[in-house]
Amino acid sequence: MPQSGNKPKIVILGAGLGGVIAAFEIREAVGHKADVSVVNRGEIFHFVPSNPWVAVRWREREAIEVSLPPVMKKRGIEFIPVGAAKLDPAQNRLELEDGRAVAYDYLVIATGPELAFDEIPGLGPHGGHTQSVCHVDHAENAADAFDRLAANPGPVIVGAVQGASCFGPAYEFAMILDTELKKRKLRDRVPMTFVTSEPYVGHLGLDGVGDTKGLLESEFRERHIKWIVNAKVASVEPGMMHVEEMTEDGAAVKAKHDLPFSYSMLLPAFRGVAPLRGIDGLVNPRGFVVVDKHQRNPKYPNIFALGVCVAIPPVGKTAVPVGVPKTGFMIETMVTAIAANLKALVEGGQPATEGSWNAICLADFGDGGVAFVAKPQIPPRNVNWSSSGKWVHMAKIGFEKYFLHKVRAGESVPFYEKLALDILGINKLRQTS
Template identity: 45%
Template sequence: MPNIAVIGAGLGGLPAAYELRHLLPRDYTVTLISHEPNFTFIPGLIQVALDLKPLEHIQLDLETLAQRHGLNWVSGGVTALDIPNRRITVADEKTIDYDYAMIATGASLAFDLIPGLGPQGGYTQSVCTPDHAIEARQAWLQFLDNPGPLVVGAVPGAGCFGPAYEFAFMAERELRRRGLRDQVPITYVTPEPYVGHLGVSGVKNAQALTAQLMQERGIEVIDNMTITAVEAEKMILANGQTLPFKYAMILPAFRGVQFVQDVPGLGDERGFIPVLPTQRHPNFPNIYAVGVSVELPQPDQTDIPIGLPKSGQMSEAMATAAAHNIAVDLGVIQAPLQIPTLDALCFAEFGDTGIAYIAAPVIPDPETGQRRSSYAVRGPWVVWAKAAFEKYFMLKMRYGVGMPWFEKLGLRALFKLKLFKSVLPEDIQALARV
């Protein structure tokens, strides 16, 4: 019987595996492959890095989940993908034959593009992986004993800016709580053309609300800027300015994972995977891709290259649509194909308040340059909403639920987000994003 392999078990991969298991007959195999032993709710890593939450609170054991929910669990990193023979090599020794493969690996982190960047061999911290968050927490605790300038931000090519904003504001609040704020000047440095851009231009109120909060919290902003090098307690900018720091959390550029880069034609020049609107690869019909691993065009022409964000909610929507479309391909269900609308919702927690950024869809209409809906709103309710969503999402992952109908209904009712639309196969090429 068919084997559908899902590579990656994050915010896109694990929901995809659950959706496939729900849609497909029990004698079909759904294989989940991951080099990580745990599912991690990545947005929670900022609180881990700031010693506000233990890592265990946002993790679940993947082997246990796989056994509980009927998934074939394979532990290890993918080292090769043989598309002609439909074969995956894991950890250089184990091979898995597949009928369909869904790539949900996320991105690799390009710390090497800037000298001195990153926690391994560099001088800055990261909140992109569980290991990085643990290292960042250790450095943060040392920083609290000997405080000084704090620099937070991102470099050109970063694909998500929300964590940098959250870290800056949550760190500021924590320093105030500890009575250390007057000892710590905070600088936010970013390649974004303006504060509150977050890789998505034209979001109503986003710039004004974010800039106002930066001013209220006394955080200096350096936008439209490139970090060229990092040395011990010193950051060098493209304009020649030098920023001293005792602690720095800088998001790196993203690129595709190595096994994708190794397959000719699978990814673009940076290793991101082009897809049709159905999440299917345009040249390899048995390959689907979702989440951060996917190539999405950045519609903004910014002075400094930046990535288009792919939020966790967008990744889950891509995964749900891809699972549905694989089931249609296999003939298991008789239904139109689904495509994710790429409506984006980001709850950004900024200490005792927050900002919700909504862009529906994140890529504007190519003819009009407009979105159906695009705005930002501020309030403490954002913090509560994010905490509630984290609990809800962890509960879903624990009980093997992908994206239930009431979640889709809630997002539509509260934020006017329509996550999917149905299309006929003959309409796909006309709608292609690549």
């Protein structure tokens, strides 16, 4: 039975990139036939893809923030700026950190991940010795550390650790650092090494897209960035990183590297958030939400999930654990499927819509970049394309401006599909001109 009068209540947990667009699209889909609420720790939306720019002071955090309460109010969405403490799916109840409880008929989980810095000694900005661009707070700390590097140049290590499933920002940040250091005439005093759990440069957790291997290896060579793949970070000490390079089958340590550094940014592994972990039938052992082809949990069919919090198996065996990224296009297709399925349920039908799980990525390098489109994201694919050029940098700037406008305006129109078609269309015109 509906929790609020005669209308079912839909609660969205999380207001990041996926949760915000889900709120808008679900509100549009169900109209006045359901109440829609968003629960989120804090009132501010941050555009996470711009964090690498914040970390070199190409952006201030205020430029990539949106205050959500007025936007949600305008769209007729209740907004609760309090974090979740515990989910009780058997009772259809979400307990909040301030002691309140929120009942729901349908729950959409869009929490994003918890950052597992603690799994490697010395990793991360919270008591560790490496920087992060996963959150705007981390990016601001990374900017302060970059200022110290500029004042006293030395070796730099950038990359992603074992179990990571987000690799694009690591490549972006390595190239952005290279670009900014060149502008400051400091690059010749800063040796750079890229350390990654991927089996090869450009794997990206997707077994590559198009020629991402060739494109990114070429960029690294051009920019004098060395790399270590099949890398497992054992521990980090102040100014020293201990890395084990594994054999291709992962059976043995091929080489041990003690890497000195003055500055390091490593992306961590992800896991599910604490309020969800350990709920039998809802999440896997890592805490990610299990969903079917309709983005719905099999045990609790009134719970949907999207984005980084969703459980997706790796694309294949690797020497070091490598996760699958959940890119913006993929998340958008999940959102569209959930909105359509909730509309069907509210109107007395059954879910029938599936997300296409396509992927598009604009990896900005400051003075150029790499773009790829994978349809679907997980191979085999119908579209498997990648390209590079200065146009990617401009496209990323345009994407940032558009998406922030979309959030501020509360727009529900999907964007990534159009962007993918535009990029592929531009490339086709180039090839025929």
